[in-house]
Amino acid sequence: MDKKPFGLLLASLLTMAALMLSPVRNLEQGAGLDLLYTLRGVRPPPAEVVIITLDSGSARALGQSERPERWPRHLHARLVEGLAARGARVIGFDILFERAREADTDRALATALQRAGNVVLMEGVTREGVPGPDGKVVAHVDRITRPLPLLADAAWASGPFLMPKTPDGVIEFWGFVPSIGDHPSLPMLMAQLMTAGSPAAISPAPDIRRRPLNLYGPLGTLNTIPYARALELIADPVAGEAAFRGKAVLVGFSEFNQSRQADIFHTPYSTADGLDLSGVELCGTALANLLDGSGLRRPGELDQLLAVLAWCAALTLLWQRARTGIAVGLSLALGAAWVIAAAWSFGALNLWLPVILPGIIAPLLSGALGLGLHLRANRRRERMLEKALELGLSRQGSEKLATLLAGHAEGRSVQGVCLCSDIEAYTSLSERMNPATTRETLNRYFSVFIPVIEAHGGHVMDIVGDSAMCLWLIDKHPADACRQARAAALELHQRLNEAPLDDDTALPTRFGLHLGPVFLGDVGSAGHRELRVVGDVVNTASRIQGANKPLGTRILASAEICRATGEAPGxxxxxxxxxxxxxxxxxxxxxxxxxxxxxPVDAAQLFETARGELVSAPGSARERLTEVLTWCPGDGPTRFYLQRVINRLAGENLPDRDDCIVLDTK
Structure with missing residues (x-):
């Protein structure tokens, strides 16, 4: 395995794993969550959740203090009685009734709570430090603050509402609070009462997981009614029934005026001018998530880590396989595709997937490492190309060979198809010409020969006199290289052996083809080195080419060439x-x-039969071969075998064996 691509993949995975295990992962609950909410937008909340707000407008309308905690409790008693009369299914107070107030108002509220029988009150939780012997805090204990006993006894239940804070605001809540004995929270109690007796009843069994909030939108997205308006609605039987029957009603502090806001929390829907979501809006959101089952689901930490690492590996492998421009485009497209898929999962499936690390950081990381790899590869390729040019190859013909040699200074073994060529009667031809004319003739010849080889994907590796050795590299499967080599040989045969007599570039040429492992590298001494292909396949291709002369053929190929192209014999x-x-x-x-x-088919069948009778029935073979010549008078292989049969019948001592023909001349 190539160590450099493996090193790139390892570096990418280790870097991403380090980022996933570092504080950088907190970007997902900050910028990542903001991005997902922005892409999703506001979603409609369930109609069965209603918030009644103690706000400054209601304070003015009712002639009360702008500090809602000072409002007389008989107002709350009036509200509870009216909501119960108008059919509210469950009523919750996001207000801590911790201390006693006027006795008559406390009794009035307790009576209203008891008669309604469906009211859940808020509990407070305070965290206190436990000092050690040296006075330093060694632990923390959460203590619960319950409502006034008179009110707590009259209510159906009471529970806290806790949201762990992060530097990016609040994103989760406790359904059951483990630090106070797995006590159910206010929205959990309301949801249990709201769904009691229905098929969708929420189990009271403790589930101490922190539940991600799935926000519906900015402040006021949930159905929100000011306190003063709610009192008006409950006074009207028709309007009150329409507004509250069968609903879960949550009462608490909320204010749309940023300067008057209290009990507020930063969320992805906090506005630029500082308007945050109120505690009662978030409590209503938690309740709505429980009722409509839309709470966010988040994969486990290990699942996220493995998924992001697999994604990063895929992006890195892309850079190892594709060219730079394609890799850049695909990386950006895949990063955008991840973000789009994560946004769709967030909106349609309530599934919170990481988006910053895999969608933005992973493409940037793999891109940076991949660009570095490509730049180094390009520098190596240029150096090897320069070396190939120095060793005598043209730039067009040497780029792929130079790339193959990258990182292999001494050369390397490759699979290839070799084509060896030789001009017929070149010796006698050169004897009749002076050296300058011979050079000009060869140059005209190779001006036809070399472009044909390169046009079919081959490389002219060596030219010695009239003979050329050409190579087709095999990438994965030999079929393509074999077809290209055969096509090149056939085109050269047409242009050199079947050309008009007045074509001075055409010289009759024989070709031999074979495939197998070869060694590609520079050969020579320190003072003179050339890029060459060597090995038994090269020698065998030369011997196959030499067999054309006795067989009277122009193009011969080994069985390996024909098998690679998937052709049946004949x-x-x-x-x-x-x-x-x-x-x-x-x-x-x-x-x-x-x-x-x-x-012709008949001639081919006669020829095959005669070959089979060469040893067992030479007389019959002679008759069949003679008949073949009536079909194909100039067929070289038929003449070769006919002469072999005649010699055998004449009793000559041939070097042939029973299973093969022996050619003892090169």
Whole structure:
């Protein structure tokens, strides 16, 4: 495995894991939650939750103090009686009735609470430090402050409402408070009473998880009625029934005037001018979440960590696979897609997924590391390309080879298809020309030869006199490289062997093709080095090319070439010629003639039958081969086998074996 991509992936995962385990993760409950609420917008609250606010407007209308805690309790008694009469299903007070007031007003409120039978009162919780022997605080204890016993006994129940504070405000509440004996909270008690006897009844069994609040919108999004207006509504049977029957009614302090706000909390819906959500609005939100089942769900810490790491790994692998421009575009698109998916999950499924780390930081992190990898790879590639140019390859033909050699200064083993070519009768041709004319002839020849090889994805690795060695690199599957090499050989055959007689660039040429492992690297000494491809496959391709001469063919390929392209023997342009032991080789090879056009079917069948009778029935083989020549008078392989049969019938001592033909000349 390439260590550099693995190192990039490891660095990306370790960095992201460190961020997930650091305070940076708190961005999710700050900027991340703000982003999700912004993308989702305001959502409609359930109609069964109503808030009655003790506000400054009601204070003026009722002639009361602007400090609601000083209002006489007979007003609350009047409100409770009216709400009960108008069919409110449950009534909650987000007001702590801790101390006794005027006796008659306290008794009036207690009587109203008892008659209603569905009122839940607020309890307070204070945290006190426990000092050690040295006076330093060593622990904390939460102490509960209950309502006035007269009122507590008259109410259906009482409970606190606690929201853990964070630097980004409040985002959760306790359904059951573990620090005071898993005591149910005010909204939990109201929800239990509201749903009692229904299929959706909320269990009283303690569940001490902190529950994320799923806010509905800014202050006033929940159905909010000023206290003075509520008294007017309960006085009207029709209007009161419409406003409160079957509802959960929560009474508490709330103010839309920022300068008069008290009991307020910062949330994602806090406004720029400082208008926060009131405690009673948040208590109503918690109650509404319990009733409509829309409380936010959040994956566990481990699940989030694994998901974000997997996402980061995918983004990093993208940078290892794609080009820079594509990787940048896909990273941005995938980051945006994560944010969109998280926003949809938040709004449609009430599922709170991390958004800042995977949607923004992960693409930036993988992008920064990926760009560094790409820049280093480009620098290595340029150095290797310069080296390839120094070693004699053209820029067009050497870029892929140089890339393959990146990080392998001494070269490397690769899989490839080799094509070896040789001009027929070149020796006698060069004898008839002076050196300058020979050079000009070869230059014209290679001006046709080299572009064809490169157009089919090949690389001309070596030219020695009239012979060229070409290479097609195999990336994953050999079929494509084999098809390209065969197509190049057929096009060169057409342009060099079937060209008009007056074409001075065309010289009759033979080709041999083979595939397998080769070593690609620079060869030579310190003073002279050239980029070359070496190995047994190269030598074998040269021997296959040499077999064209005795067989009377122009293009020969090994069985490996034909098998790689998925062709059955004899199919299309690949004609099986038999098994051969080539000069200087110990392994036998099945050779195929690559033809631009197949020979007639009848002739091909006669040829195959004759090959099978070469040893067992040479006389019959001679007759069949002679008949093939009537179909194809110039067919080289038929003439080769016919001569072999004639020699065998004449009693000549041939080097052939029972299972192969031996060619002992190069």
């Amino acid at each position: 199919a299309g342009q690949a004609r099986p010629l038999g098994r051969f032991l080539l000069a200087g080789k110990q392994s036998k090879l099945d050779l195929y003639e690559i033809r631009p056009r197949a020979i």
